[in-house]
Amino acid sequence: MSTEQSNPPQVTSADVARAAGVSRATVSFVLNETPGARVGETTRARVLAVAKELGYVPHAAARSLRAGRSDLVVVPVSVSAIGRLFSEWIDEVETALGRLGYTVVLHGDRTSDPVAAAQVWAQLRPVAVVAVNDSRMTAEAGQVLTRAGVRAVVAGAAAPVAGVTTFVGDQSEIGAAAIGHLVERGRTRIGVVMPAERGLSAFARPRLTGAQRAAEEHGASVTALPMRYTDDAAAAIALLCRELELDGVFGYNDEYAALLGAAFGDRGVAVPRDIALVGADDLVLGQVVRPRLTSIRYHLPSPELLAEAVDRLVQEGSAPPLPRVWFEVVPRQSS
Amino acid sequence: MSTEQSNPPQVTSADVARAAGVSRATVSFVLNETPGARVGETTRARVLAVAKELGYVPHAAARSLRAGRSDLVVVPVSVSAIGRLFSEWIDEVETALGRLGYTVVLHGDRTSDPVAAAQVWAQLRPVAVVAVNDSRMTAEAGQVLTRAGVRAVVAGAAAPVAGVTTFVGDQSEIGAAAIGHLVERGRTRIGVVMPAERGLSAFARPRLTGAQRAAEEHGASVTALPMRYTDDAAAAIALLCRELELDGVFGYNDEYAALLGAAFGDRGVAVPRDIALVGADDLVLGQVVRPRLTSIRYHLPSPELLAEAVDRLVQEGSAPPLPRVWFEVVPRQSS
DNA sequence: GCATCGTGATAACACGTGTAAGCATTGGTA
DNA sequence: TACCAATGCTTACACGTGTTATCACGATGC
Numbered sequence: 032m033s034t035e036q037s038n039p040p041q042v043t044s045a046d047v048a049r050a051a052g053v054s055r056a057t058v059s060f061v062l063n064e065t066p067g068a069r070v071g072e073t074t075r076a077r078v079l080a081v082a083k084e085l086g087y088v089p090h091a092a093a094r095s096l097r098a099g100r101s102d103l104v105v106v107p108v109s110v111s112a113i114g115r116l117f118s119e120w121i122d123e124v125e126t127a128l129g130r131l132g133y134t135v136v137l138h139g140d141r142t143s144d145p146v147a148a149a150q151v152w153a154q155l156r157p158v159a160v161v162a163v164n165d166s167r168m169t170a171e172a173g174q175v176l177t178r179a180g181v182r183a184v185v186a187g188a189a190a191p192v193a194g195v196t197t198f199v200g201d202q203s204e205i206g207a208a209a210i211g212h213l214v215e216r217g218r219t220r221i222g223v224v225m226p227a228e229r230g231l232s233a234f235a236r237p238r239l240t241g242a243q244r245a246a247e248e249h250g251a252s253v254t255a256l257p258m259r260y261t262d263d264a265a266a267a268i269a270l271l272c273r274e275l276e277l278d279g280v281f282g283y284n285d286e287y288a289a290l291l292g293a294a295f296g297d298r299g300v301a302v303p304r305d306i307a308l309v310g311a312d313d314l315v316l317g318q319v320v321r322p323r324l325t326s327i328r329y330h331l332p333s334p335e336l337l338a339e340a341v342d343r344l345v346q347e348g349s350a351p352p353l354p355r356v357w358f359e360v361v362p363r364q365s366s
Numbered sequence: 367m368s369t370e371q372s373n374p375p376q377v378t379s380a381d382v383a384r385a386a387g388v389s390r391a392t393v394s395f396v397l398n399e400t401p402g403a404r405v406g407e408t409t410r411a412r413v414l415a416v417a418k419e420l421g422y423v424p425h426a427a428a429r430s431l432r433a434g435r436s437d438l439v440v441v442p443v444s445v446s447a448i449g450r451l452f453s454e455w456i457d458e459v460e461t462a463l464g465r466l467g468y469t470v471v472l473h474g475d476r477t478s479d480p481v482a483a484a485q486v487w488a489q490l491r492p493v494a495v496v497a498v499n500d501s502r503m504t505a506e507a508g509q510v511l512t513r514a515g516v517r518a519v520v521a522g523a524a525a526p527v528a529g530v531t532t533f534v535g536d537q538s539e540i541g542a543a544a545i546g547h548l549v550e551r552g553r554t555r556i557g558v559v560m561p562a563e564r565g566l567s568a569f570a571r572p573r574l575t576g577a578q579r580a581a582e583e584h585g586a587s588v589t590a591l592p593m594r595y596t597d598d599a600a601a602a603i604a605l606l607c608r609e610l611e612l613d614g615v616f617g618y619n620d621e622y623a624a625l626l627g628a629a630f631g632d633r634g635v636a637v638p639r640d641i642a643l644v645g646a647d648d649l650v651l652g653q654v655v656r657p658r659l660t661s662i663r664y665h666l667p668s669p670e671l672l673a674e675a676v677d678r679l680v681q682e683g684s685a686p687p688l689p690r691v692w693f694e695v696v697p698r699q700s701s
Numbered sequence: 702g703c704a705t706c707g708t709g710a711t712a713a714c715a716c717g718t719g720t721a722a723g724c725a726t727t728g729g730t731a
Numbered sequence: 732t733a734c735c736a737a738t739g740c741t742t743a744c745a746c747g748t749g750t751t752a753t754c755a756c757g758a759t760g761c
Contacts, residue, residue: 041491041515043717054741059719068720069739086513091489092427092436093717096746099376101427110445110472111457118453122446125474134486136471137445139460151469154426156376178421180376262653289654296656316621318597319628320655378747389711394749402750404709428747431716 042087051081058082062089091134095156100180102134103157104341107148107165109139112231114284116312117163120331124161127338133158145172153179159341163187164202166233170194183344185337187356189237196344198332200356202234203241205327209281209309210245210253212325212360218279218307219251222272224287227259235283238311242281256280260287262294269294278306279366285310285317288324292365307366322364330357377422386416393417397424426469430491435515437469438492439676442483442500444474447565449619451647452498455666459496462673468493476565480507488514494676498522499537501568505529518679520672522691524572531679533667535691537569538576540662544616544644545580545588547660547695553614553642554586557607559622562594570618573646577616591615595622597629604629613641614701620645620652620661627655627700642701657699665692 044062048055053074060068061078070078095101106121113121125135136155142148149172152160160181162168168186170193176184177194186192189201206223213221223242225235239255246253254275258268268291272280282288288310295302302308302322310317310324317324332340332353343350379397383390388409395403396413405413430436441456448456460470471490477483484507487495495516497503503521505528511519512529521527524536541558548556558577560570574590581588589610593603603626607615617623623645630637637643637657645652645659652659667675667688678685 041717042513045717055718056720056741056743057739060740063719065720069737071739074739086510088485088488088510088514090431090491090717092431092491093746094719096425096427096431096716096748097718097720099746108445109457109460110443110448110453111450113445115446118445122444122474125444126476129475134473134490136473138469138471139457140464141461150423153423155469156425156427175421175423178377179423260650262650286651286654290650293654293656315595315597315625316651316654319621319625319651321628321631376747380747390748391711391713391750392709395710398749400750404707406709409709425747428716429749431718431746432748432750434716 041090042085044087044089047078047082047085047087050085051078053078062087100182101156101158102132103155104128104133104135104159104161105152105155105157106135106137106161106163107140107152107167108137108163109141110137112229114286114312115314116329120334121163123334124337127334128341131338131342133338133341143167145169146175148172149175152176153181157181158345159183159185161185161337161341164200164233168192168195182348183341183350185341185344185353187331196340196350196353198337198353198356200329200331201241202237203244204358205311206238206241206243206281207245208327208358208360209238209311210242210249210251212309212362212366213279213281213307214245214249214251216279216303216307216366220254220275220277221246221251221279221281222254222256222268222275222277223281224268224283224291225255225257226283226287227257227264238281238283258287258291260290262290265290265294266297269298269300272306273298273300280306280308282308282310282324285312285314285324285326288326288365289316289320292320292322292324303364303366309360309366313361317363325363325366326361328359328361330359332356376425377420379422379424382413382417382420382422385420386413388413397422435517436491436493437467438490439463439468439470439494439496439518440487440490440492441470441472441496441498442475442487442502443472443498444476444565445472447563449621449647450649450651451664455669456498458669459672462669463676466673466677468676478502480504481510483507484510487511488516492516493680494518494520496520496672496676499535499568503527503530517683518676518685520676520679520688522666531675531685531688533672533688533691535664535666536576537572538579539693540646541573541576541578541616542580543662543693543695544573544646545577545584545586547644547697547701548614548616548642549580549584549586551614551638551642551701555589555610555612556581556586556614556616557589557591557603557610557612558616559603559618559626560590560592561618561622562592562599573616573618593622593626595625597625600625600629601632604633604635607641608633608635615641615643617643617645617659620647620649620659623659623661623700624651624655627657627659638699638701644695644701648696652698660698660701661696663694663696665694667691 313328
């Protein structure tokens with residue numbers, strides 16, 4: 032990042048002003064259509080023409096420096112660490128916020144320390160930060176952001192975070208729901224898949240603890256099954272299940288559950304007769320495989336509602352509370 | 367976005383300077399460890415302590431404004447519109463660039479006009495823009511970016527783009543490879559799935575034209591099969607295939623192919639006996655379903671290589687050409 | 702006793718932008 | 732003719748940062 036090369040010439044509003052034979056202020060008035068400003072029709076046309084010809088694009092950094100506020104919304108998320116469900120939701124949140132005039136950027140850094148991560152986000156001086164199921168969004172992180180002038184700090188988390196607008200969605204409820212369903216189906220010796228892939232533990236751990244909690248309530252037993260997302264790993268887990276004489280498995284996820292289901296099929300283990308299988312996230316994939324996967328469906332706050340909350344927080348400093356995330360068992364053939 | 371609310375107090379380096387009883391310049395020297403600067407050990411310690419206590423975080427916009435260059439790399443991409451293959455690759459590119467000191471942000475705007483899109487990216491004044499299979503990265507878009515001072519404009523595209531460092535990867539070769547393989551397996555009446563989901567046409571159309579080209583060469587016939595990513599749509603297409611007496615299908619993608627394969631299975635259509643099925647992207651999913659999917663595997667430039675190319679472009683203004691993307695048929699049970 | 706030097710710190714500018722305040726010109730009115 | 736108001740434009744500052752040039756001061760060399 033250290034170089035002696037000369038910077039390429041950037042077109043600034045001063046260039047436009049010079050070429051149009053007016054002052055820089057006039058250029059600003061024309062391009063921003065400043066309400067109170069008075070500019071003659073001929074000069075206005077000339078400025079617009081020159082700006083277009085020179086290919087002038089305003090400098091967002093300089094603009095927000097002057098304004099004391101940017102239109103940036105940072106969403107910390109690693110694209111590969113989220114499932115289809117979340118990526119579609121995030122896409123829609125992005126569209127909704129864009130409609131309100133915000134510029135959304137996704138940032139996928141892997142910094143594990145909450146404060147360090149927050150400092151990275153804070154450097155960009157966004158007007159808002161929206162974190163979903165990011166364990167780094169702690170109270171301290173929120174404080175760092177607030178001190179950096181971030182107006183809206185929003186998080187989806189298992190429990191309210193101090194100083195952060197939280198929409199509560201406890202992943203452990205997914206595990207609990209899955210176990211509850213399996214017990215209803217008469218299963219008591221239950222395995223819970225724990226994905227070994229990086230970045231997923233934030234989701235996986237609470238799902239396991241929720242499963243353990245529910246198992247204890249219902250008098251069932253739970254065994255954690257660490258598994259990578261490969262064919263071979265699934266085969267090994269399938270053997271292990273038979274060895275442990277399990278009669279039900281919560282597969283963490285539709286993706287992992289489907290992989291495991293295929294491994295069962297290959298080894299003549301009948302689903303759901305010999306062993307019942309439950310996924311989560313309700314992906315289309317669950318309906319691609321046979322037997323179709325029983326799954327746990329999410330109900331996240333609507334993207335429009337979230338965008339509105341962010342906007343209210345930015346404008347007025349407060350917003351009505353966001354609805355709680357809730358989960359629903361969708362029974363299909365695999366259980 | 368227009369509000370009269372007072373801005374929250376932001377901690378600036380001036381605040382740190384005041385609290386530490388030194389000048390702002392000294393603060394800058396300490397925090398940046400400026401090579402030529404001389405600061406006493408006691409003041410250095412005091413500045414660091416005060417900065418930490420106040421929770422000071424530098425203002426990236428102001429910094430890059432002064433420096434005339436940012437460390438931002440913009441990657442235009444909609445998270446939901448890319449498959450697992452690309453998201454993992456992008457994640458690794460992000461990590462590799464991060465290691466070199468860059469800040470990568472993903473931006474998922476849906477602007478369709480190339481110049482308008484480029485202007486949005488240019489506002490952020492990134493030091494680099496990396497676009498993969500984004501049809502908006504045209505020569506004009508590249509020019510807008512260059513004029514805004516973007517040093518590295520990199521694209522993955524079907525053909526070299528003027529003024530843009532391109533790594534060529536023609537999606538039509540995927541379609542061609544799939545058809546070639548099916549013909550090899552004795553199939554001549556071939557369907558090609560066209561996903562109806564938004565954002566996917568950039569990939570789908572070239573794959574179809576490649577298939578058509580190859581079919582013509584080999585004396586086979588190709589029928590386009592528009593299909594949404596749902597169970598019902600797949601069922602309808604499965605019926606249509608039987609009606610049209612097709613003996614092979616290229617499913618666009620492992621995801622769509624798997625969905626269609628399940629629909630075949632439900633209707634007693636044997637794969638590959640009655641109809642052969644080929645996917646693409648070589649996702650794990652292809653090994654989750656039975657029969658396992660024959661697929662087309664990508665070989666993208668390694669993330670490290672790409673990151674290095676970006677860095678060289680930024681530093682020196684030029685970089686060795688990136689390797690061409692190539693594709694490989696991975697034969698499995700479905701064909 | 703004066704010049705030289707090294708050390709530690711600061712004053713001042715520039716980056717590109719938005720905007721409040723001000724200045725010249727013109728038309729209208731008393 | 733003298734004054735006011737409106738129009739059209741400009742001058743000047745601030746935002747937070749990095750860096751160059753400069754300054755004060757004590758120690759050292761002759």
